[in-house]
Amino acid sequence: MKKSKINIIAIDPGTISMGYALWEEGQDEEKLPKVGLVKFPYNRGVDWYERSCFQVNELKKNIGQYMSNCKMVVIELPEYHMVAGVDSIIKVAFLIGRISSLIPIDNLFLVTPTQWKGQLTKEAVINRIRRYYNNECFEFHADMWDAVGIGLWALNKF
Numbered sequence: 534m535k536k537s538k539i540n541i542i543a544i545d546p547g548t549i550s551m552g553y554a555l556w557e558e559g560q561d562e563e564k565l566p567k568v569g570l571v572k573f574p575y576n577r578g579v580d581w582y583e584r585s586c587f588q589v590n591e592l593k594k595n596i597g598q599y600m601s602n603c604k605m606v607v608i609e610l611p612e613y614h615m616v617a618g619v620d621s622i623i624k625v626a627f628l629i630g631r632i633s634s635l636i637p638i639d640n641l642f643l644v645t646p647t648q649w650k651g652q653l654t655k656e657a658v659i660n661r662i663r664r665y666y667n668n669e670c671f672e673f674h675a676d677m678w679d680a681v682g683i684g685l686w687a688l689n690k691f
Contacts, residue, residue, distance in 0.1 A: 539599040542606045543684030544592075544632065545676045548581050548624045549573065551588050552676030553596060554684045558604070565666055566684060568677045569595055581624045589631045597635060606636045607687045609679065610643040642687070649686035658682050665690060 540558040544551065550572035560566070571591040573584045593600075600606060608629055611622045633641055650658055659678050663669070665685060673681070685691040 539596075539603045540605070541684050541687050542596060542599060542603050543680045543682075543687060544606065544608045545679035545683060546588075546608060546625055546628050546632065547676055548584060548621060548628065550674065550676050551592065551628075552674060552678070552680035553592065554677070554680040555596060555599065556684060556688070563666065565669065565671065566681060568673060568681060570674045570677055571595065572674075582627075585624070585628045585631060588628065589635075592632065593635060600635050601637060603636075603640055605642060605687060606640055607642045607644055607683050608632060609649070609683055610645050612645045612647060644683060644686065649683050649691065661691065 539555050540560070541556045543554045545553070550570055552568065552570050554566040554568045556566045571588045573579065573587050610629065611625045613619065613622055629643070653661070655675060655678070662678060662681050662685065682691055
């Protein structure tokens, strides 16, 4: 069986959960990508470092075989806002560094939320993605929606 080549992987990292979306090479761009979520099974009593190690290992299990020969891996880079706080940005930056170590540097692209979605709300992002995919009825975790949005932005379709 021939292994499909992945064109774009989009990742929305977070300290609690991480969404990802994959577009295969030659895939009709109007066909919904493969999406997934990596989420630590519980949060109480587990520090962020252990969660990040778990998330990177799970991401490797789920899509690691595609990362080295993918044309483009796009990862959302956090921006500082008074709401988020510096502590969580440092943790997400660490997680991004761990993920980035799995990807050839020439294929890695970092994008901020402002770059890919501007000032759109979560609801507006979801509505735009639904319209793009002809209002297909699907439900995703918030991080999965963002991963699809990031990928569509990379495809110049957002």
